[in-house]
Amino acid sequence: MQRLPPHTLSVAPMMDWTDRHCRVLHRTLSGRALLYTEMVTTGAVLNGDREKLLGFDPVEHPVALQLGGSEPADLAEAARIGEAWGYDEINLNVGCPSDRVQSGRFGACLMREPELVAECMAAIAEAVRVPATVKCRIGVDDQNPEESLFGLVDLCARAGVSHFVVHARKAWLKGLSPKENRDIPPLDYPLVWRLKAERPELTIVINGGVASLDEAEDHLRHVDGVMLGRAAYHTPGLLGEADRRIFGDGQDVDGFEAVRRYIPYVERQLSAGVHLAAMTRHMLGLFHGMPGARAWRRILTVEGVKAGAGVEVIERALAEISGLQEQRLARGLEAGEAA
Incomplete structure (x- = not known):
């Protein structure tokens, strides 16, 4: 039987939630799912307390570091540091819609600057040997999602990126809070499925509103992986069935x-x-x-x-x-x- 890669099921980076203690708890339930840190800005990585920001327990593997930033040189250096700390993947946040993130010119507002995102990803990919990946929205504000999503992905692919996590909603940078941005903009799963169908050489992971393993299994008929967010946090017990149901490996953990x-x-x-x-x-x-x-x-x-x-x-x-x-x-x- 083919051994499925960790990105087949992952737990989303969630600010104030997916800290190192949360990740260890999630690892007690699933030995296979890919775990993500909270977003850490490049400035924090370069200048802050790295043990506090980047430290993690070895049991968390496989675990990915999510970075926030928009300066290619800073992202490259932060990525090198993250790899040296032992992270299995470096991910760039192109999806967070908070005001604080926008003021720093990173997160979802980068959907408006796909060339810059591609430049950032090229710098990260050149700096590390572990996978360099992107987590994005399908668009922001009045963008046409088909144009914004496919355009961003194509530019990043030309820069050497092959792994994308797509939150299947737009983000509204003005008028909606980060919480509202997780619920109000409508989901467009078929667009993400089509991205995979039309770019079969890329690894596409879908995120947004997936509430159960049943739904995850449905998505896996169309894409390479599913990222769970709030469902995994608020009802972590569902992860106890993930290794058996999603990966076909191991026993359930209650x-x-x-x-x-x-x-x-x-x-x-x-x-x-x-x-x-x-x-x-x-x-x-x-x-x-x-x-x-x-x-x-x-x-x-x-x-x-x-x-x-x-x-x-x-x-x-x-x-x-x-x-x-x-x-x-x-x-x-x-x-x-x-x-």
């Missing part, structure tokens, strides 16, 4: 097993001075839709922020949800016997 795998990491981070809440905040949706999920969230949220909180908080929350599930099972058995 929330209980994910917690057991995560606790040793939490203990190491606590010893290093990290607060428990910085890690447990990513776990709140782990038992989404299951009996006891509310109690699980309450204990982690209320107890996890207290000074000195340790893994006993996670264990208490886990015991609560386990007890409620055992009670429900017992009631079901009693009802069956009575019938």
